[in-house]
Amino acid sequence: MRSKKLMTGLSLLALVACPACHRTQAAPDPIPTHETFRIPSQALGEERVINVHLPPAYLAHPDSPFPVLYMPDGGIGEDFPHIVNTLAELTAAGEVEPLIVVGIENTQRRRDLTGPTEVESDRKIAPVVGGSAAFRAFIRDELMPEVERRYRCAGRTGIVGESAAGLFIMETFCLEPTLFGTYIALSPSLWWNDHALVRGAEESVRRTASLGLTLYLAVANETDIRPPADAFAAVLEQAAPADLAWTYVPRPDLRHGTIYRAESAPAFRTVFAPR
Helix, strand or coil, X not given: CCCCEECCCCHHHHHHCCCCCCCCCCCCCCCCCCEEEEEEECCCCEEEEEEEECCHHHHHCCCCCEEXXXXXXXXXXXXXXXXHHHHHHHHHCCCCCCCEXXXXXXXXXXXXXXXXXXXXXXXXXXXXXXXXXXXXXXXXXXXXXXXXXXXXXXXXXXXXXXXXXXXXXXXXXXXXXXXXXXXXXXXXXXXXXXHHHHHCHHHHHHCCCCCCCEEEEEEECCCCCHHHHHHHHHHHHHHCCCCCEEEEEEECCCCCCCHHHHXXXXXXXXXXXXX
């Protein structure tokens, strides 16, 4: 039986900003070893670029399958390098299990990562918003089968992301929880559509019963992001089924531009510890 844990510890601007722009600037991350392929998507009506990192154990153990971590904002100029490099260090230290990382490069980020909204100000952030269902269909029906065809996958999947990507992850957890086994959402934009995911959280959380899922939710000190995350965590405290392994980590010491780098390693240690 899985355990539950509660760990204590720029809304519109953050969602509008590109992944590289809304994070603290640092020295460029070394580009990790990776493969790149392109996949035409009927769901999205366009071709998408996919970056894949295979851990050293993948080549060292040619008969072994590996779990797969998917990530939006997965371009080489986006979050793919720092996430892969973080995982490589943790894996080498024996703190996490080896993972295949699949990064999805952005085309229209705000379109893909947001769901429908009834709030007029939400609709103004981009020419097109509300395309998360199509993006989810792309992952489910086109990308996942292609990854499973190309690589030795163990049948265990996770997804990680921050800000708008965190919103997509929380929406997927609420609407289609069986798509992934592990969800890592860092400072998700849960204010979207007047906090609709939070308002429906109790029903969504109860639907995860008997699925054996893992959810890791962390938030920085952000005026419009911390309160809805606190509210979602309160629902988890009251309604989470016994087999949902959930962790909530408020990080008042962090800001929107620092949480992804600061909290990704603790998240990976928690949810991908060696089995």
